[in-house]
Amino acid sequence: MRLSIIRCRLAGNILAMNNYLFQIIYLCKFFEYHNKLSELKTKTLKKDKVNIKRNLEDEIPEVDAFFCTMELHAILKQFEADYKTELVGERFLATPSHYAYLKISEGCHRTCAFCAIPLMRGGHVSKPIEELVKETENLVRKGVKEVMLIAQELTYYGLDIYKKRMLPDLLNRLADINGLEWIRLHYAYPSKFPIEILDVMRQRDNICNYLDMPIQHASNKILEAMRRQITRQEMEHLIATVREKVPGLCLRTTLITGFPGETQDDVEELKEFLGKYRFDRVGIFTYSHEEDTSAYLLNDNISQEEKERRAQEIMEFQQEISFELNQEKVGKTFKTIIDKREAGRYLGRTEFDSMEVDNEVIISGDQKLNLGAFYNIRIERAYDYDLEGIVEK
Numbered sequence: 001m002r003l004s005i006i007r008c009r010l011a012g013n014i015l016a017m018n019n020y021l022f023q024i025i026y027l028c029k030f031f032e033y034h035n036k037l038s039e040l041k042t043k044t045l046k047k048d049k050v051n052i053k054r055n056l057e058d059e060i061p062e063v064d065a066f067f068c069t070m071e072l073h074a075i076l077k078q079f080e081a082d083y084k085t086e087l088v089g090e091r092f093l094a095t096p097s098h099y100a101y102l103k104i105s106e107g108c109h110r111t112c113a114f115c116a117i118p119l120m121r122g123g124h125v126s127k128p129i130e131e132l133v134k135e136t137e138n139l140v141r142k143g144v145k146e147v148m149l150i151a152q153e154l155t156y157y158g159l160d161i162y163k164k165r166m167l168p169d170l171l172n173r174l175a176d177i178n179g180l181e182w183i184r185l186h187y188a189y190p191s192k193f194p195i196e197i198l199d200v201m202r203q204r205d206n207i208c209n210y211l212d213m214p215i216q217h218a219s220n221k222i223l224e225a226m227r228r229q230i231t232r233q234e235m236e237h238l239i240a241t242v243r244e245k246v247p248g249l250c251l252r253t254t255l256i257t258g259f260p261g262e263t264q265d266d267v268e269e270l271k272e273f274l275g276k277y278r279f280d281r282v283g284i285f286t287y288s289h290e291e292d293t294s295a296y297l298l299n300d301n302i303s304q305e306e307k308e309r310r311a312q313e314i315m316e317f318q319q320e321i322s323f324e325l326n327q328e329k330v331g332k333t334f335k336t337i338i339d340k341r342e343a344g345r346y347l348g349r350t351e352f353d354s355m356e357v358d359n360e361v362i363i364s365g366d367q368k369l370n371l372g373a374f375y376n377i378r379i380e381r382a383y384d385y386d387l388e389g390i391v392e393k
């Protein structure tokens, strides 16, 4: 029994039942059960959870146990371990000790045409506020100074368990935690964005002026085909509101190129939009034709090469914007967290930069700095995606 469960963990997750597609994909890759599982996936989609589990057990007897992703009690029982309530909220950190990701919910209720996540992870399930506060307090006790709130869809938080959007309440509770210096928000869906978040962001010093809001595209034709439930005009209004309510906020977004039916005119419109709204950070993906998504019914009519060319064209356009925005920072001082030391230099981030995906601040000079500590860094040089500065005395 132990062997199977350990191997499943290596495959990426403990086997799940209610999120069975995701797990099946992992299994397919890891155990080469592809054909058997594809068949099974089609058969089981229409059945209830119990039947799905039974089917999986029958079809893949080599696997010892199947669990839902939220079935911690059952997993522990399988290992004959006790559920210790005093350990709720305890975590092993896989990141350096000064920052941590805080997953506030699982799954997603949205219906974006290109996205397989709702199929893989199921509908949105929020973690209760009390649990998240406890988890964060424990993290802070271990030395964490920055938490990055993540979810497939952040703004939906609370609607399932509290029957109302509760992200502002959660943010206020987290911002009250002593010693927590930065709270950062990732993946906020633009449609029906809860504007009150912006008030909390402005009022609370330890919520970073940073918002990651994936817009995916700017052409109404493509937004509609993507089923994003928002128009270009509504996004324009939202961006203006965000910037008015939180002046100086760093806006990050992600885009997709090569969605079925996208033309060069749509790409031009997207560039025009980026030029007008000058996002601080942009990430780009090329469209991937995923089985069982609604976009799978469309003709994936753009070659991978062309998708990549369009992504490159947009990135080059954005690179100029990023360079100009970075130049504006030269001569200014920013509170900076020190993440690591590399090639004899320290690398850090301002509140406008998330780990791995955004700018880094290169700190020159030979003074010794403490990893995970904050320093005021005066920016002396700026590049396309990075800044360079010195510790201000």
Ligand code: SF4
Residues within 6 Å of the ligand: 108, 109, 110, 111, 112, 115, 116, 117, 118, 152, 153, 189
């Ligand atoms: S793209 Fe994001 S919001 Fe849309 S369905 Fe996927 S996870 Fe949900």
